[in-house]
Amino acid sequence: DTGVSQDPRHKITKRGQNVTFRCDPISEHNRLYWYRQTLGQGPEFLTYFQNEAQLEKSRLLSDRFSAERPKGSFSTLEIQRTEQGDSAMYLCASSLQGVPSYNEQFFGPGTRLTVL
Amino acid sequence: AQSVTQLGSHVSVSEGALVLLRCNYSSSVPPYLFWYVQYPNQGLQLLLKYTSAATLVKGINGFEAEFKKSETSFHLTKPSAHMSDAAEYFCAVNQAGTALIFGKGTTLSVSS
Numbered sequence: 001d002t003g004v005s006q007d008p009r010h011k012i013t014k015r016g017q018n019v020t021f022r023c024d025p026i027s028e029h030n031r032l033y034w035y036r037q038t039l040g041q042g043p044e045f046l047t048y049f050q051n052e053a054q055l056e057k058s059r060l061l062s063d064r065f066s067a068e069r070p071k072g073s074f075s076t077l078e079i080q081r082t083e084q085g086d087s088a089m090y091l092c093a094s095s096l097q098g099v100p101s102y103n104e105q106f107f108g109p110g111t112r113l114t115v116l
Numbered sequence: 117a118q119s120v121t122q123l124g125s126h127v128s129v130s131e132g133a134l135v136l137l138r139c140n141y142s143s144s145v146p147p148y149l150f151w152y153v154q155y156p157n158q159g160l161q162l163l164l165k166y167t168s169a170a171t172l173v174k175g176i177n178g179f180e181a182e183f184k185k186s187e188t189s190f191h192l193t194k195p196s197a198h199m200s201d202a203a204e205y206f207c208a209v210n211q212a213g214t215a216l217i218f219g220k221g222t223t224l225s226v227s228s
Contacts, residue, residue, distance in 0.1 A: 004159070033215060033216075035215075035216075040125075040220070040221075041220055041221070042120075042206050042208075042218030042219050042220050042221050043160070043206070043216070043218050044218070045215035045216065045217070048215055056214075056215065058215075091159060091160070093160075093216075103148075103210065103214070104162065104165065105162075105216060106162075107152075107159035107160040107161070108159050109157075109158055109159045110157075110158070110159050112157070
């Protein structure tokens, strides 16, 4: 039984560079969420997919951010022209929508991004 | 709109003492409530969840929480703290099928 995996675990980049993160959800899960967690704060919702459709985006997701989930399996989160304020832990979670309706989400280990 | 407030950003207890981490929620509809634990440089692990089946919810590692609608609270307790309980704890709320809304977290320190 494999859980949610994320790659890379750590990424250091220079301001202005583009970065891409990958998330592999639990195989039978049809929903995939991205959250961002800054130091000393709880995770904040960025976006989520049901299968390959992106159903909701937070206002935190500026136009420099884009997420995809081709074929409804793994997902990528890309940040273009990174800024120092993008430094955070990026968490991915997956769930099986439907029964039970409370939508228990399982989290990956996160990707820690540091923008210099 | 839903929200979660965790009272106390840092709680310190002695090993063997009672652990009490406070969480109050705001929701216009019956909520689903969760407690997650996060160890350093790791993702979040679900401790327990309230889904309206029972107001007293038991979770992993000896933790439990009680849903009190009149107080809009969902406080997390453990009768006897262990050193391994030292971590960051997050309370979260959502409605069915939506994103989780998290509190700011409470850091639990356990001293011997």
